[in-house]
Amino acid sequence: MFECPFCLGRLPSCPDCNGTGRIEVWECPNRRVKQRHLDVCSAAVFLEMGGVMPSTGGWAEQSATFLDALVIVCKERAHYEEQRIKAASK
Numbered sequence: 120m121f122e123c124p125f126c127l128g129r130l131p132s133c134p135d136c137n138g139t140g141r142i143e144v145w146e147c148p149n150r151r152v153k154q155r156h157l158d159v160c161s162a163a164v165f166l167e168m169g170g171v172m173p174s175t176g177g178w179a180e181q182s183a184t185f186l187d188a189l190v191i192v193c194k195e196r197a198h199y200e201e202q203r204i205k206a207a208s209k
């Protein structure tokens with residue numbers, strides 16, 4: 120079970136967590152991962168490494184979907200980096 124990355128528990132009508140703020144995982148998460156999800160992860164790395172965005176132009180030229188997905192990826196990466204640092208300090 121993990122916190123809903125889509126609404127963070129703030130949206131009672133969230134279709135992903137049904138308003139609970141938590142998502143239960145009953146199958147291998149890799150079964151739910153689609154190529155478009157991996158593309159956003161790759162784009163986040165490219166952006167971090169060299170400021171390269173998937174579409175030409177600046178932030179205003181990127182799709183709203185990509186920007187929404189990028190926020191989720193960045194939050195998840197920050198969360199797991201925090202977990203890694205906590206685990207390393209024990």
Ligand SMILES: [Zn+2]
Nearest residue numbers: 123126133136
């Ligand atoms: Zn939710």
